[in-house]
Amino acid sequence: MFGLFKPKKKPLLSAAEQERIVAAVQEAERNTSGEIRVYMESRCAYVDSMDRAREVFFKLKMQETSNHNAVLVYIALVDRQLALYGDEGIHRKTGGDPYWRQEVQLLRRFFQENRIAEGIATCVQHIGMSLSEHFPYDSKTDKNELPDDIVFGD
Secondary structure (H helix, E strand, O other): HHHHHOOOOOOOOOHHHHHHHHHHHHHOOOOOOOEEEEEEEEEOOOOOOOHHHHHHHOOOOOOHHHOEEEEEEEEEOOOOEEEEEEEEEHHHHOOOHHHHHHHHHHHHHHOOOOHHHHHHHHHHHHHHHHOOOOOOOOOOOOOOOOOOOOOOOO
């Protein structure tokens, strides 16, 4: 009987932390047609977290946004890996890799201080500002193309 039941995993974030991040996503998307998703898992199955982020991005069909302006915030908490993956539309408009490296560094600083939820929320806010600058909200055409909730992997 012992082998039939797996011990329940401790959640990666508390309910309050999850609410804070989802609220940050909703607030960030309020001023843009862009989309932001947060994906968290314990371990990264790849050596390079960007490869895993790319896989998750396409698995979640984030490339299907009408303006190609979706951004994935990928975090493997136990392995201490993270990546930001922006679709081609936002990647070009932000100036590419230097912008994303700056945001990753910001997130790392928060993580080093064990302020995970605050770091994710702050990063989401920064991405939202860039999205609103390059892809402003249009009340006539904008719709929420992707869910705002956090996706938890294994």
